[in-house]
Amino acid sequence: MTDTPSPQWGPRPEGSPPPTEGPKKKPRRIFLWVFLAVQALFLIWIIVGVNEAGDDPSCEGLTGEALELCRDAGDVGTAIGVGLVIGLWAAVDIILGITYGIYRLGQRRQP
Numbered sequence: 001m002t003d004t005p006s007p008q009w010g011p012r013p014e015g016s017p018p019p020t021e022g023p024k025k026k027p028r029r030i031f032l033w034v035f036l037a038v039q040a041l042f043l044i045w046i047i048v049g050v051n052e053a054g055d056d057p058s059c060e061g062l063t064g065e066a067l068e069l070c071r072d073a074g075d076v077g078t079a080i081g082v083g084l085v086i087g088l089w090a091a092v093d094i095i096l097g098i099t100y101g102i103y104r105l106g107q108r109r110q111p
Contacts, residue, residue: 031100038096042089046082053078 059070 031103035096035100038092042085042092046085049081049085050078 053074056070056074059067059074062070
């Protein structure tokens with residue numbers, strides 16, 4: 001009998017261990033971090049927008065009902081602004097989700 005190794009392209013002999021491909025690479029979670037960063041930016045945007053709403057310089061010098069009306073109008077504007085930001089947030093999340101889905105479809109292994 002000879003000590004020549006068997007070719008790697010043929011069938012494995014009985015009892016031989018399966019070939020190892022080395023350590024598997026840990027999958028990178030780049031999309032997860034990008035998605036979380038986008039969520040954090042929108043959340044900060046909403047928090048800052050709501051907190052800045054009380055500092056309306058156009059209400060200075062007003063008293064009584066005029067001051068109350070001015071503040072109420074500012075609150076309505078803030079609510080509309082927050083609603084628009086939330087709508088934009090949802091649209092960006094949908095776009096990110098579709099983009100990730102297309103990316104995953106392209107990375108699938110073909111049988």
